[in-house]
Amino acid sequence: MSAAAAIGPPEHPGGFLAKSVRDQRRAAIGWAIGIAAVALLYASLFPSIKSSSASLQSYIDKLPDALKNVLGTNYASPAGYLRGEIFSSMGVILLLIFAIGAGARAIAGEEEDRSLDLLLSTPLRRSTVLRDKALAVAAVAVALAAVLLVILVVLGPAFQLHLGLAELGAACLMLALLACAFGAIALAVGASTGRRVWAIAVAAGIAVITYILNAVAPSVTGLEPLRPLSPFRWYLEPDPLLTGLHPANVAVLVGIAVVGYVAALVGFTRRDLAA
Amino acid sequence: MQQAAPILADALTKSYGKSRGVVDLSFEVRPGEVFGYLGPNGAGKSTTIRTMLDFIRPTSGRILVFGMDPRAAGATVRTRVGYVPGELGLYERLTALEYLKDFAAFRGGVPSERIDGYAERLKLDLDVRIHELSHGNKRKVALIQGFMHQPDLLILDEPTQGLDPLGQQEFYAMIHEARARGSTVFLSSHVMPEVERVCDRVAILREGRLVTVDDIGDLKAKALRTIEFHFTDPVPADAFTALPSVVTATAQGDRVLLTVRGELDEVVKEAATHTVVDVTTHEPSLEAIFLDLYADGATT
Numbered sequence: 001m002s003a004a005a006a007i008g009p010p011e012h013p014g015g016f017l018a019k020s021v022r023d024q025r026r027a028a029i030g031w032a033i034g035i036a037a038v039a040l041l042y043a044s045l046f047p048s049i050k051s052s053s054a055s056l057q058s059y060i061d062k063l064p065d066a067l068k069n070v071l072g073t074n075y076a077s078p079a080g081y082l083r084g085e086i087f088s089s090m091g092v093i094l095l096l097i098f099a100i101g102a103g104a105r106a107i108a109g110e111e112e113d114r115s116l117d118l119l120l121s122t123p124l125r126r127s128t129v130l131r132d133k134a135l136a137v138a139a140v141a142v143a144l145a146a147v148l149l150v151i152l153v154v155l156g157p158a159f160q161l162h163l164g165l166a167e168l169g170a171a172c173l174m175l176a177l178l179a180c181a182f183g184a185i186a187l188a189v190g191a192s193t194g195r196r197v198w199a200i201a202v203a204a205g206i207a208v209i210t211y212i213l214n215a216v217a218p219s220v221t222g223l224e225p226l227r228p229l230s231p232f233r234w235y236l237e238p239d240p241l242l243t244g245l246h247p248a249n250v251a252v253l254v255g256i257a258v259v260g261y262v263a264a265l266v267g268f269t270r271r272d273l274a275a
Numbered sequence: 276m277q278q279a280a281p282i283l284a285d286a287l288t289k290s291y292g293k294s295r296g297v298v299d300l301s302f303e304v305r306p307g308e309v310f311g312y313l314g315p316n317g318a319g320k321s322t323t324i325r326t327m328l329d330f331i332r333p334t335s336g337r338i339l340v341f342g343m344d345p346r347a348a349g350a351t352v353r354t355r356v357g358y359v360p361g362e363l364g365l366y367e368r369l370t371a372l373e374y375l376k377d378f379a380a381f382r383g384g385v386p387s388e389r390i391d392g393y394a395e396r397l398k399l400d401l402d403v404r405i406h407e408l409s410h411g412n413k414r415k416v417a418l419i420q421g422f423m424h425q426p427d428l429l430i431l432d433e434p435t436q437g438l439d440p441l442g443q444q445e446f447y448a449m450i451h452e453a454r455a456r457g458s459t460v461f462l463s464s465h466v467m468p469e470v471e472r473v474c475d476r477v478a479i480l481r482e483g484r485l486v487t488v489d490d491i492g493d494l495k496a497k498a499l500r501t502i503e504f505h506f507t508d509p510v511p512a513d514a515f516t517a518l519p520s521v522v523t524a525t526a527q528g529d530r531v532l533l534t535v536r537g538e539l540d541e542v543v544k545e546a547a548t549h550t551v552v553d554v555t556t557h558e559p560s561l562e563a564i565f566l567d568l569y570a571d572g573a574t575t
Contacts, residue, residue: 114360115365118417121358123383124350125349275321
C-alpha cells in the first residue's frame, strides 16, 4: 500500500451506517432470493387456480370465519388471490421472520457475541450504533418489499395477475412498514435486555397473538373492540390491494416502529452492558 | 494548566447481585506511566475497566478519564483511548484487514502503513478471515485495534492471554514505545512477571477492594524477603528473633535462615558480630508479595 494512503472516512462514507448496511448484505441477498422465489411460485399458480375457481370457492366457503377474515374470500380475482397467498400469509411470514430476527440481533446479538464492547470502545455512541443498525434493518425490509413489488409488477401480467401499480405498491409498502413495526419491537426488547431470545420471543409472540386477534375479532362478540390493538388490522383493512394507501393506516404502523425505536434508545442508553 | 489524570477513581463502587463488583476504589493513574492492575480472576479488574469505557455505570463514587465523566463525555473520552478486552468478540466473517479498516474508520482514520507495520511485527497475516485465525492471532488483531491510532491512554484487560512468547515480546516492546511517546498504559493482569516487567506502579485488587497501590520498587522493599547466613560456627536463632524487622528465624547448624521485612541494617550488623562465610538473599518476586498481601488479608 502506498505510504500516503490513509484508511479512514474517505473509504467509508457514512462510517458506521455503511458498515451496518454491509453487515446486512449477505442475509439480505438470501432473503431477496427467497421472496422472489415465493412470489414467482404463487404467481405462476394463479392461472390454474383461477380456472378451477368454482370448486375452489366451495372449499373456501367451508373455511372457518377467522381464516376468511384474514385470507379473504375471492381467490379468483388477482387482488383476492395475492392477499390470501402472499400479503396475509407467506409474504408476512417471511418479512416478519427477517425483521424480528434482524431487530433482535442488532444489539442483543452483538452483545451476546461480545463484539459490542469493542464497537462501543470507539468514539461511536450507543445512540449512533442503534440508529444505524435500525436504519439498515429498515432499509433491507423496504428492499425486500421492493423485490416483491418488482416481481409482481413485471411478471404478474404473464400469469393473468393484472393489478394497478398504486395498489400493488401500497400493499408492498404496508408490508415493509409492518416488518419495520415488528422489527422495532424486537429491537426494543433486545436493546433493553441484551437477550436475543427474549427479543425474538416477545416480538414473535405479539405477532402471533395480534394476528389471531385480528382474524377472530370480527366473529367473536366482545373481541371486536380489541381489534384496533392488532397491527394487522391496520395493515390489512381496508385492503391496500383494492383501495391503495390510507394515511391513517400508514401512520399507525410507522407509529409502532417509532415507539419501538424510542423504547430501544431509552433502554439501550440507560443500562449496563452484559459482561 | 495541569494535565488531568488519565484515570482517577474516587470511591468507585459498583455492586452486582452478590459477590462480583468493586467497593470504594480510589486511585490515580499518572500521565505517562504504565500502571499495573493486579488481581486474580473475579477480583473486579474488568468491572473497573468497564466503568472507564461507560459499558457499566458506577453504583456510587465516580471514575474520571482525563478529567471527564465517561458517561457524559464518552465519545470525547474514547477518541483518546485504545481498548483491548480480555474476552474477544471480533467480527469473525471479516478478514483481519477488513476488521481493522472498519475500526480505523470509526476512529476517523489511521495510516494504513501503521496497520501493516504492526501486523508485520506481530507476524499476523491480515488477509485471513478472523474465524480461521488461532486464538493467539485473534489476540493480535485486537492488539493492533487498540494500538493503531496511538491513543493517549491504553486500557488493556489481560491482553497477553493466548499470545505466543514472540508475540508477548513484541507486545512489551509496543507498550514501551507507547510509553516513550507519552501515552499512559493501564494494564490489568494476573500474570505477575508481566506486570513486574512492564509496570511502574501497581494496584493490587482483592475481592473488589484495593489492597495496595505502590511503586513496584517500594513494594519490593516492603516485602518479605528471605536471607540465609552461613557462619563459621553455629549461631542461635534467638540473636536475630529480637530484631524488629525479623519475622522468622531458624537455625540449622552453622546456618541461620531469616525472613525479613523492611530495613536490613540491624540484621546485617547483628550478623557481623559473628564470622560470616556466605550470605544469600532473594529479591522478592511480585508473586511472593502478592501472596503475602493475600495472606495478610485473609487473617484480618
